[in-house]
Amino acid sequence: MVNRGAVLEKYIRKERVNVTLLSQKLPWTVKTIYRHFQEEQLPLEKMAEYAKALKYDFHSEVPELAALKNVVHDPYVPYKTQSETNNDELDYRRKYEDVLEKYTDILVKYNALLEQRLADK
Known part of the structure; x- marks a missing residue:
């Protein structure tokens, strides 16, 4: 089983995404986003919301996301x-x-x- 929180954190740190700006696109505070990094079984719905906000497809790292169709709708716009x-x-x-x-x-x-x-x- 993949540690979803770690996958999310790795992507955010690798891409140097500003967590404050990210929190403005999501219904969570900066503190909550950092807590999500610690959740091994971060719900797929939350991963899908992150995928939409980040405009990144996590399917390769989190195969379970394949069950949720069309996670990333918008074209890539870097933060x-x-x-x-x-x-x-x-x-x-x-x-x-x-x-x-x-x-x-x-x-x-x-x-x-x-x-x-x-x-x-």
Whole structure:
């Protein structure tokens, strides 16, 4: 008998699928997906849902899935890999840091003007 959870985990790690993005396509949280990795007898229906979300046919690794016809309906569209997601996050982080730096500069100038105005009175 094939360890279905291990098959799922192996594919996700090999393809570097972002589990957070995957959880948005499925009715499970990230924590639940990691728990599914530990289930040796992950239900075939859940494997079928993963197959649809990942657009990958697990029939070669899990022969029991042959009983469920047409598991993968959509054409293959790759998920963002972990490194691509990190690049996006870094871009947003840089933009945030730039805005924060500009805000800090404006705040320093405002405080200097406020102190000068108070000193003039």
